[in-house]
Amino acid sequence: MCWRTGRLIVQVIDHLHDWHRARATLTGRVGVVLTMGALHAGHMSLVEAARRENDGVIATIFVNPAQFAANEDFTRYPRTLNQDLAMLEAAGVDLVFTPTHEMMYPAGYQTWIDVTEVTQGLEGERRPGHFRGVATVVTKLFNLTRPDRSYFGQKDAQQVAVIKGLVRDLNLPMTIRVCPTAREVDGLAMSSRNRYLTPAERQAAPIIHRALQAAAKRYEMGERQPEHLKEAALQIIAGETLASVDYVSLNDAHSLRPALEITDEPLLLSMTVRFGATHLLDNMLLPAHLNNLADLTRLLGGDGTFNGNSSA
Numbered sequence: 001m002c003w004r005t006g007r008l009i010v011q012v013i014d015h016l017h018d019w020h021r022a023r024a025t026l027t028g029r030v031g032v033v034l035t036m037g038a039l040h041a042g043h044m045s046l047v048e049a050a051r052r053e054n055d056g057v058i059a060t061i062f063v064n065p066a067q068f069a070a071n072e073d074f075t076r077y078p079r080t081l082n083q084d085l086a087m088l089e090a091a092g093v094d095l096v097f098t099p100t101h102e103m104m105y106p107a108g109y110q111t112w113i114d115v116t117e118v119t120q121g122l123e124g125e126r127r128p129g130h131f132r133g134v135a136t137v138v139t140k141l142f143n144l145t146r147p148d149r150s151y152f153g154q155k156d157a158q159q160v161a162v163i164k165g166l167v168r169d170l171n172l173p174m175t176i177r178v179c180p181t182a183r184e185v186d187g188l189a190m191s192s193r194n195r196y197l198t199p200a201e202r203q204a205a206p207i208i209h210r211a212l213q214a215a216a217k218r219y220e221m222g223e224r225q226p227e228h229l230k231e232a233a234l235q236i237i238a239g240e241t242l243a244s245v246d247y248v249s250l251n252d253a254h255s256l257r258p259a260l261e262i263t264d265e266p267l268l269l270s271m272t273v274r275f276g277a278t279h280l281l282d283n284m285l286l287p288a289h290l291n292n293l294a295d296l297t298r299l300l301g302g303d304g305t306f307n308g309n310s311s312a
């Protein structure tokens, strides 16, 4: 389905050929924001950037089963379509594409996109098959929405690197833009999954941001030894009994290869921390002043411009 918003018109389109017709009505530069719905201010910061930088804006909402492992939360993932549509309409989005499962994965579906290197380690190691599902659905959604620019969140840093990789390798004529992580006032990175936290877990969860900040402070004071920087973060998390660390990792911001030696190159400090059954993901570029749209776009997972399309 597609929803045409704006001027208080919401139109449901059931067929892909109708979607293509709706897409053809957008002229000029088009920015796209891909989501799984349950929208929050983090998603909306991507929409705002897209609105600022383009003539037309498309948002997509699709909870992609291919990126969830059998033991993950696909069936209970929050679905809040009416509220999402109201938020997107208020933000001035032109078209909202909400494909059905059958439109994305019809019977006989058998084509997959596998980005081989940058998917190793970090979330790729913790969630086997996850990035194959992400890369496949993102490629399909790019084909369907044909963006000039597409907007992604820093919070999913490895996902950004995977998508930059496929855009480069498949010669897709678009620019990837990377928006800083939007946070609650206490520092917790906004996430659709935060609603799974119990009140006690929710109260404890900002420890992740404090751990990132502690490492950033050590970096600012001159520390460059990767193990010491990770240790600074781990020490903070160790003080919280409800938190258990899946991993804390320091990687080169460009290649996402593990940072093993002292370097002044920009680094990505990332971690996944579990509270009960909920895994929360967060990261920060070091030095900390790099955590802005321009530097994130330029650095994270390689250059953000491809195919000679270098305009912002």
Ligand code: AMP
Binding pocket: 034, 035, 036, 037, 041, 042, 043, 045, 046, 151, 152, 153, 154, 155, 156, 179, 180, 181, 182, 183, 189, 190, 191, 192
């Ligand atoms: P999701 O709906 O979780 O698949 O996320 C859709 C997009 O929103 C992805 O590019 C995410 O990285 C981005 N996003 C999610 N949370 C945040 C956040 N707190 N700040 C900025 N972007 C975010």
